[in-house]
Amino acid sequence: MVAAVPSVPIDRVAVVGAGLVGASWAVVFARAGLAVQVHDAEPAQLPRARACIEASLRALEGAGLLREAVAEVLGRIGFHDTLPAALAGAQYVQESIIESLPAKRELFAAMDRAAGGSAILASSTSAFATSSFAADLAGRGRCLVAHPVNPPHLVPFVEVSGAPFTDEAAVRDTIALMARVGQSPINVRREIHGFVLNRLQWTLLAEAYRMVAEGVASAEDIDRAVRDGLGRRWAFMGPFEVGDLNAPDGLADYLGRFGPTIEKIADSRRGAPLRLDPAVTAALHAQLRARWPDSAREQRLLERDRRLLALSAHLSPVAAPDVAPDAVPSSARIKVSKSPKKMEIPT
Numbered sequence: 001m002v003a004a005v006p007s008v009p010i011d012r013v014a015v016v017g018a019g020l021v022g023a024s025w026a027v028v029f030a031r032a033g034l035a036v037q038v039h040d041a042e043p044a045q046l047p048r049a050r051a052c053i054e055a056s057l058r059a060l061e062g063a064g065l066l067r068e069a070v071a072e073v074l075g076r077i078g079f080h081d082t083l084p085a086a087l088a089g090a091q092y093v094q095e096s097i098i099e100s101l102p103a104k105r106e107l108f109a110a111m112d113r114a115a116g117g118s119a120i121l122a123s124s125t126s127a128f129a130t131s132s133f134a135a136d137l138a139g140r141g142r143c144l145v146a147h148p149v150n151p152p153h154l155v156p157f158v159e160v161s162g163a164p165f166t167d168e169a170a171v172r173d174t175i176a177l178m179a180r181v182g183q184s185p186i187n188v189r190r191e192i193h194g195f196v197l198n199r200l201q202w203t204l205l206a207e208a209y210r211m212v213a214e215g216v217a218s219a220e221d222i223d224r225a226v227r228d229g230l231g232r233r234w235a236f237m238g239p240f241e242v243g244d245l246n247a248p249d250g251l252a253d254y255l256g257r258f259g260p261t262i263e264k265i266a267d268s269r270r271g272a273p274l275r276l277d278p279a280v281t282a283a284l285h286a287q288l289r290a291r292w293p294d295s296a297r298e299q300r301l302l303e304r305d306r307r308l309l310a311l312s313a314h315l316s317p318v319a320a321p322d323v324a325p326d327a328v329p330s331s332a333r334i335k336v337s338k339s340p341k342k343m344e345i346p347t
Contacts, residue, residue, distance in 0.1 A: 018049035032181035039086030161188035
């Protein structure tokens with residue numbers, strides 16, 4: 001029987017692995033007011049991480065995105081040569097080492113021995129399920145994945161994914177922590193290879209690869225399709241919301257119009273054929289109506305266009321940038337350590 005992880009206010013965290021992702025996590029936690037204890041198995045990595053963290057904070061300050069002085073935020077971050085010292089007193093631990101399953105298993109076993117009994121142990125892994133590295137641990141109930149987008153201090157999305165043995169309190173407290181430090185967390189409700197974001201990202205990449213291989217378009221053309229087309233709306237809207245606003249009667253209307261084409265494209269792939277299920281379509285439509293009633297549609301359309309206008313101005317080559325290009329730290333500065341009627345509507 002695995003002991004339950006109690007819900008406690010989290011004000012001290014440890015970051016284990018001080019490469020690009022780990023350094024960015026330290027920024028996320030410290031700028032939110034938490035004490036941060038950073039460790040890396042390579043002692044020489046720690047000064048590099050500190051330099052990267054300071055550069056990131058100064059870039060945030062220059063863009064008006066830091067509410068405190070850089071020195072004040074940096075003062076909350078400590079750097080430790082040993083794992084026990086970094087984990088001492090930490091209520092939450094974010095592991096960000098190399099994507100190696102044996103290395104993660106070894107590290108999580110060490111963290112399970114060294115961390116306080118109620119500390120949550122989270123991995124930044126992009127692919128490995130919690131079961132793959134924590135199933136044999138005595139404290140497996142406090143282990144989970146909190147997968148960010150790199151760099152997390154600039155892209156706030158986080159996927160929280162536990163295993164069947166992970167305590168609900170650990171998942172709940174991690175989601176609450178991520179929201180509190182300014183991230184946008186989701187709960188991946190069952191273990192699935194690649195989680196949510198990478199399954200979406202890599203599915204699109206696989207289709208892009210296929211179209212280049214089949215001579216449909218060049219790599220530059222496909223990058224333009226995403227950057228100048230899909231990406232403009234996806235910067236602030238998800239695919240279901242895009243569809244919901246692109247047909248007069250919402251998502252069900254959109255899928256009714258484009259469903260045959262979606263199915264035909266899916267059938268042309270080498271995987272299993274796709275058939276849109278009316279029950280799933282109805283459930284999706286109901287979820288969107290619960291978030292956005294029909295009465296809000298006109299205002300949502302106006303807000304969409306306002307954001308697109310602002311984004312277009314931001315991306316315009318004639319607009320002066322607010323932040324000098326050299327103000328943003330480069331990855332080179334830090335070494336990575338281990339309606340029923342027929343009508344034409346846009347897609």
